Amino acid sequence: MLSYIVTKNHGTITNTYNPRTYELIYKTVMINNRQARYIVNRDFHMVNGHALINHGRLMYDFGLTRQEAQHQQRERFSTEQNAAMAFALMYNQRSRDEGEEFAASINRHSDGRFSFSGVTSSLAPGNTQCVDSVNLPIFPNTVATIHTHWAWYHARCFTQKDLDLYLHMMVEDNRPLNHYVVNRQGTVRFVSPVSNNTAFSRPRTVFAI
Numbered sequence: 001m002l003s004y005i006v007t008k009n010h011g012t013i014t015n016t017y018n019p020r021t022y023e024l025i026y027k028t029v030m031i032n033n034r035q036a037r038y039i040v041n042r043d044f045h046m047v048n049g050h051a052l053i054n055h056g057r058l059m060y061d062f063g064l065t066r067q068e069a070q071h072q073q074r075e076r077f078s079t080e081q082n083a084a085m086a087f088a089l090m091y092n093q094r095s096r097d098e099g100e101e102f103a104a105s106i107n108r109h110s111d112g113r114f115s116f117s118g119v120t121s122s123l124a125p126g127n128t129q130c131v132d133s134v135n136l137p138i139f140p141n142t143v144a145t146i147h148t149h150w151a152w153y154h155a156r157c158f159t160q161k162d163l164d165l166y167l168h169m170m171v172e173d174n175r176p177l178n179h180y181v182v183n184r185q186g187t188v189r190f191v192s193p194v195s196n197n198t199a200f201s202r203p204r205t206v207f208a209i
């Protein structure tokens with residue numbers, strides 16, 4: 001998410017719009033006294049209100065390190081969904097490349113902002129069991145969980161095993177959390193507790209990176 005990357009590197013963004021249609025044409029970014037212009041739908045695309053741009057491009061254009069150009073664990077985001085998107089951007093491709101599922105908790109901090117942390121992965125590459133059944137990190141301030149799917153056969157949505165685990169956590173452990181899954185193709189799906197914490201909502205798509 002370009003706005004967060006620019007902010008953490010103490011830069012600025014200026015938007016330029018078409019004066020007749022008011023549509024965004026390009027963004028001018030300044031970091032480290034260097035300037036770059038990014039054209040919408042060519043250099044970046046908009047997802048859920050955020051400009052997504054390849055981190056390699058930012059490293060090249062502004063001389064940033066990988067850590068400076070990407071999102072990291074424990075960085076703060078203004079919404080739970082933004083923290084979910086940051087995790088998805090970090091781990092969707094890596095999960096596919098390595099044949100592992102990655103999981104994290106999404107935590108709400110005392111400043112009202114959110115981060116993902118406690119990133120864990122399935123025990124061995126090629127293990128097709130959901131990582132959340134192995135080790136899903138939960139902290140006192142956890143409000144949601146998120147994990148990736150890479151295998152084709154359960155790439156589309158939560159598995160029944162996922163949903164059974166979430167129900168157990170909610171009913172038996174009294175942890176009524178939201179849950180996200182990042183599917184192989186980058187679609188992020190979501191369930192939340194309903195009905196006095198005895199069931200979950202139907203899974204719905206919140207965004208696709």
Ligand SMILES: [Zn+2]
Nearest residue numbers: 130158159162
């Ligand atoms: Zn799963």
